[in-house]
Amino acid sequence: MKDTVDCDIRQSLDRISSQMRRNYSESLRELNLYVGQDNLLSRLWSGDGVTQMQLCEHLKCEPPTVTNMVKTLEQNGFIHRKRDEQDARVVRIFLTDKGRELEEPVGIKWRQQQEKLLNSITAEDRLLLKQLLKQMENNLL
Template identity: 70%
Template sequence: MEIKVDCEIRELFDKLSAKMRRDYSESLRELHLYVGQDNLLYRLWLGDGITQMQLSEHLNCEPPTITNMVKSLEQNGFIYRKRDEKDARVMRIFLTEKGKELQEPVGVIWQRHQEKLLKSISTDERLLLRRLMKQMESNLF
């Protein structure tokens, strides 16, 4: 019986993940963003001028993935690259005004989706869910 419960939990995570990704994708497309690019922008909103390698480490993504995201965001005018003043081999990533203006609408999308996901779940249940998810994250890493 234990195996059925474990499989059911895995299946529920798969369903939740797929549905959340589709919903986020549709919402972010309205801002000309793809899933993941919002997280890259978030890191820059915390403090831009970091390197692609630092972005890769912060986002736990492979460097080629970051390179593709940076190219796309740059083409859309949300970010720009600039050579480091001390080491010309290093490129730093900065937000444009257009990129800075996305902070509020992306935050609204995140909040709206979280509220939808957690609707009718009590504060105590949310705290328990958070604790359990942190434990699962720890188990994987």
């Protein structure tokens, strides 16, 4: 019985994750963004002028992934790269005005996605869910 329950939980988590990603991806496309680019921008909203390596560490992504995201975001006018004034070998990433303007609409998308996911779940159950998910995350680490 335990194996069946464990398998059901894993399958439910897979389905939830896949559907959330699809829904969220469609939502971000309205802002000319792809999933993941919002997290990169979020890091910059908390303080730009970081290096691509710092973005890799923050996003827990490989350098080529971040390079592609930076390139696309720059082509779309959301960020720009600039050589460091003290060390010309270092390139720093900065938000443009257009990139700064995305903070509120992306935040709205995040909240809408979460509310859709948690619709009709009580505050008490949300707290329990949060605790359980945190424990699951810790188990994997």
